[in-house]
Amino acid sequence: MQLVVDGKRHDVDVEDDMPLLWVLRDELNIKGVKYGCGVAACGACTVHIDGVAVRSCQTAVSDVDGEVTTINGLGTPDAMHAVQEAWVEHQVAQCGYCQSGQIMQAASLLAEIKMPSDAEIDEAMSGNLCRCGTYPRIRAAVKTAATKL
Amino acid sequence: MGKVGTIARRTFLIGAAAVAGGVAFGVYKVRTPFENPLKDGLVDGSATFNPWVLIDSDKITLIGSHGDKGQGVMHVQAALIAEELDVELDQVETSFGKPDKAYWNRAMAEDGVPYLSTDRGFAAETTRKVMGGALKLLGMQGTGGSSSVPDSFVKLREAGAMARETLKLAASNVSGVPVAQLKTANGKVILPDGTELAYTALAAEAAKLEPVRDIVLRDPSEWRLIGKPMQRLDIVAKSTGTQAYGIDVEIEGAVHAAVVCNPRQGGALNGYDATEAKTMRGVQKVVDVTGGVAVVADNTWRAIKAAEAIEFDWGPAPYPAEQSDHWAEVEASFSDDRLDKEWRADGDVDQALAGGKAVAADYRVPYVAHAPLEPLNATVLVEDGKVTVWTGHQIPRMLQQQVAAVTGHDPEQVDFVNQYMGGSFGHRLEFEHVKLAAEVANQMRGTPVKLTYSREEDFAHDFPRHIGMARGAGAVKDGKVVAMDLSVAMPSVINSQMGRAGISVPGPDTQISAGAWNNPYSLENFRMRAYRVPELAPTSSWRSVGASAGGFFFDSLLDELIHEAGADPLAERIRLMEHDVSRKVLEAVGEMSNWGSPLGVNQGRGVAFVESFGVPTAEVIEVTNTDDGIRIDKVWVAADVGTVIDPVNFENLVQGGVIFALGHAMNSEITYSDGMAEQANYWDAEGMRMHQCPEIFVKGMENSDKVRGIGEPPVPPAAPALANAIFAATGKRIRELPLYHHVDFV
Numbered sequence: 001m002q003l004v005v006d007g008k009r010h011d012v013d014v015e016d017d018m019p020l021l022w023v024l025r026d027e028l029n030i031k032g033v034k035y036g037c038g039v040a041a042c043g044a045c046t047v048h049i050d051g052v053a054v055r056s057c058q059t060a061v062s063d064v065d066g067e068v069t070t071i072n073g074l075g076t077p078d079a080m081h082a083v084q085e086a087w088v089e090h091q092v093a094q095c096g097y098c099q100s101g102q103i104m105q106a107a108s109l110l111a112e113i114k115m116p117s118d119a120e121i122d123e124a125m126s127g128n129l130c131r132c133g134t135y136p137r138i139r140a141a142v143k144t145a146a147t148k149l
Numbered sequence: 150m151g152k153v154g155t156i157a158r159r160t161f162l163i164g165a166a167a168v169a170g171g172v173a174f175g176v177y178k179v180r181t182p183f184e185n186p187l188k189d190g191l192v193d194g195s196a197t198f199n200p201w202v203l204i205d206s207d208k209i210t211l212i213g214s215h216g217d218k219g220q221g222v223m224h225v226q227a228a229l230i231a232e233e234l235d236v237e238l239d240q241v242e243t244s245f246g247k248p249d250k251a252y253w254n255r256a257m258a259e260d261g262v263p264y265l266s267t268d269r270g271f272a273a274e275t276t277r278k279v280m281g282g283a284l285k286l287l288g289m290q291g292t293g294g295s296s297s298v299p300d301s302f303v304k305l306r307e308a309g310a311m312a313r314e315t316l317k318l319a320a321s322n323v324s325g326v327p328v329a330q331l332k333t334a335n336g337k338v339i340l341p342d343g344t345e346l347a348y349t350a351l352a353a354e355a356a357k358l359e360p361v362r363d364i365v366l367r368d369p370s371e372w373r374l375i376g377k378p379m380q381r382l383d384i385v386a387k388s389t390g391t392q393a394y395g396i397d398v399e400i401e402g403a404v405h406a407a408v409v410c411n412p413r414q415g416g417a418l419n420g421y422d423a424t425e426a427k428t429m430r431g432v433q434k435v436v437d438v439t440g441g442v443a444v445v446a447d448n449t450w451r452a453i454k455a456a457e458a459i460e461f462d463w464g465p466a467p468y469p470a471e472q473s474d475h476w477a478e479v480e481a482s483f484s485d486d487r488l489d490k491e492w493r494a495d496g497d498v499d500q501a502l503a504g505g506k507a508v509a510a511d512y513r514v515p516y517v518a519h520a521p522l523e524p525l526n527a528t529v530l531v532e533d534g535k536v537t538v539w540t541g542h543q544i545p546r547m548l549q550q551q552v553a554a555v556t557g558h559d560p561e562q563v564d565f566v567n568q569y570m571g572g573s574f575g576h577r578l579e580f581e582h583v584k585l586a587a588e589v590a591n592q593m594r595g596t597p598v599k600l601t602y603s604r605e606e607d608f609a610h611d612f613p614r615h616i617g618m619a620r621g622a623g624a625v626k627d628g629k630v631v632a633m634d635l636s637v638a639m640p641s642v643i644n645s646q647m648g649r650a651g652i653s654v655p656g657p658d659t660q661i662s663a664g665a666w667n668n669p670y671s672l673e674n675f676r677m678r679a680y681r682v683p684e685l686a687p688t689s690s691w692r693s694v695g696a697s698a699g700g701f702f703f704d705s706l707l708d709e710l711i712h713e714a715g716a717d718p719l720a721e722r723i724r725l726m727e728h729d730v731s732r733k734v735l736e737a738v739g740e741m742s743n744w745g746s747p748l749g750v751n752q753g754r755g756v757a758f759v760e761s762f763g764v765p766t767a768e769v770i771e772v773t774n775t776d777d778g779i780r781i782d783k784v785w786v787a788a789d790v791g792t793v794i795d796p797v798n799f800e801n802l803v804q805g806g807v808i809f810a811l812g813h814a815m816n817s818e819i820t821y822s823d824g825m826a827e828q829a830n831y832w833d834a835e836g837m838r839m840h841q842c843p844e845i846f847v848k849g850m851e852n853s854d855k856v857r858g859i860g861e862p863p864v865p866p867a868a869p870a871l872a873n874a875i876f877a878a879t880g881k882r883i884r885e886l887p888l889y890h891h892v893d894f895v
Contacts, residue, residue: 015430022450026405031397032390034571035449036522037604041831044522071390080389087388091380091797094805095219096387097394097522097571122840129831131522131572132219133808135842137801 003064005030006073016062020054021045023061024070032071032100036129043128046101046108047071053108071100074107083107086145094132102128106142115146183251183288187212196356198315200251201230201308204352209234209241209336214252214290215297216245216543217383218521218573220860221798222297224382228794229301232374233309233367235333236348238382245567248545250288256299257291258284259763259855263492263659266763266855267669267728292543293578293690295762295858298794302856303366310364319355320346369792378797383569395568396526396601398539403528403597404433406589407452409459410441412609413824414687417464418442426455435459438588445589445598453603466824468685475685475821476513479618482638482682489641489681490657492666496674501632507625507713512705513885514698515818516613518826518834519691523571524607527586530597531556536563536587537597541570543578547650551580554651555587574809575690579612580650605829613819613826614691615642619665619702624674625714630721632674633710637665637702639695640682646689660690664699664759664865669728670707686821692809693761693864700759700865701814701872705884708755708873718873719744719756719769730789730852731758731765737787737848742769749773752782753878757870763855764862765789768807770843770874778893779875781811781843786863791856793849799859804845806863812837814868815894818887841894 003010005028012027019038024030024047033056036044040055047056050066075081080088083106093099102125109116109124116124121142130138187197195205203210211234213226227243246252258280260266264273313333320338321328323346330341337345369375386392411418421442423435431451436443442459446452469475527540529552536558542548542565549563556563570577586600602610617639624632641658648654661679691697711721719739726732735758738744748754751774758767766788773780786803793799817834820827828834849859868886875892876882883891 026448077389084388093387095572100390126838126840133805135839
């Protein structure tokens, strides 16, 4: 089957029920996407399908019917997306392992709601677990990113 | 024999490491520096001045030997070297380096000795020196116990200064200008006429010189970096998905492995049927490992899926099967024969309580999982005469020993390539996952094996924080607290943890009493006894270790007594606090939170103070009792670490520590049924999520005369401050964690 990931077309020969997460990580070697729980409970694996945030660990590859964007395609160290720039400005990350998912979730939120309220930020981001506890900085970075987009 | 001699002949628990005392070692041996490991394989024209600085013709490499679990310690180590080396952080590369005795931790002895951190007397200081010497001889390289900053603060600035002065000497030799007329900045030596000689261009000349050892560290007023907000070295990579962790290690030709071991931890594997698993796509091998089975496949998901398809016949757990039996054992441990140590016997507690106890209560803390977001993993390649291990770990040299014991190599033949860690909270002090990867790789010599735990396997084999219980009583008189009697019973987490590494640890466990005996109050009557519960479920150090439990016990009891006395919770703590630095921390948090100002009808404010890892830390929490449950509105934290190295990273770590602690205090526990942890994934034990996160205001204080680390100290006061705030808001005193058993949270 064919997948378009970060603007590039790939042919993959895998089981229909292989989660998109593992196709990205192990078959296409796109390692910015993280495995955290495998059951859509932590959000570390969040990617966009046609701009909308989905949990790639619970998305069978055969169900993917749009273009996939990962953290590595959202922006790069030399050309960061506004959300990534805000993450740098607020120095959000500690271990950083959840932040790919947090950033993808935030980018999806801001594509939908230009200036989200605190309650809307909490609602959109509460599915993304951060074990280090960077939530205060995530909140601040989402607000900063909103002003830049 | 004097007290010092007696103590030196016993065994101390140094953070997570055990150091056997009684070894006679001469002053000379202790003073002798280790060889610089960077000299190994050094190419011509490259210069190394000490184990932390390596410069060649095209780059400057700084070695940060402490593992980075997310606390930003690689950045902090680089900044300390750069401060004296006169390089900017964007001019250097960093490396965790190789395991080596030269990277022994000079600060782990500080808090491992059974003395108050405020005790600077002869016996305390002598014991610290003796234990520090023992750690050096052992070459104890480790990251833990919030010791990285105290270990690094002087030695890494010295390393930078040594390199700088040697480079100046090299520049002097090349230019003929006396050293005294040379300046340094931005990775260059600058001559009086403005000519700039890059360090990289001087490397070949510097390599011919003996490193200059006659150095003077700069006065704090001259610091360019320390104390100023910096951009963390890893922040761009961690904001763009380009930071590689252990789980991302990609080795040519590697296969993917998954394991399932007996969820009754340490129980036997009686048999299994892998018929179906072996037929599944991509599966290459099914191999036996200690206590379980590993599946080797061409893809992580295929390996995990096939491992889940195996049918197992497991043996029983080597500990009580039901949680209620664990508690029964703890409750039965307040007996003379299980007394581990009486840590405090100030005044006459019995007499003070004879007039009546104002409070007599039991307190409990549960098992809690570390569950770092990056699941445990390790990549291992076993070859004849060499083993290579890629993973993130906190104790590199012990890892070498543990792996060597599995594969039959010498520890020196184990090459360890440390990785950035996606969290740890203590879990990456453990070796089981690395040993299992080594077991599989040893059965497939020549093929790199990458083992990744499923989240469920990670939870089932988490080695949680120990459970514990306290019996507390106290007396009040004339509006004041006059006596506290606190007995704590816990299994020895250090014994459990070090036991798995094959190290037996005699002597009292400092982590049964931590957070409960050492708070620098001057109560006239104070007794603190620690009781050791026989090992139950296997446990491991969890961010702030014993203080995460002891702090809750001590401060909850104190808060109850203050309320019984009718005193103000903050004012009475301040009155009782003799230690100047700690009193200022309490006063600061009072000012920050505007303590005493009016609150709404359903609001409450709680304060707690716990000293851990030498850091006095006070927290005030404000909650509202809403129709939907308790909402945590705001938290204020003041902590004294002597010197704040990077205020941004400091604030982030304090906020994170508070969130980690509150999330578990509210929501999380591990319980056992049929010998297995009942919590299998994050929905069972998730800590805090964003919608529950309060505003957190942080003040780093610098009155202490010793520089300390901030990774763990924010954790212990958070749970009691929250319970105290809930009492203030609702009148309900909750004496056990997690709190959700007794109140709802928004």
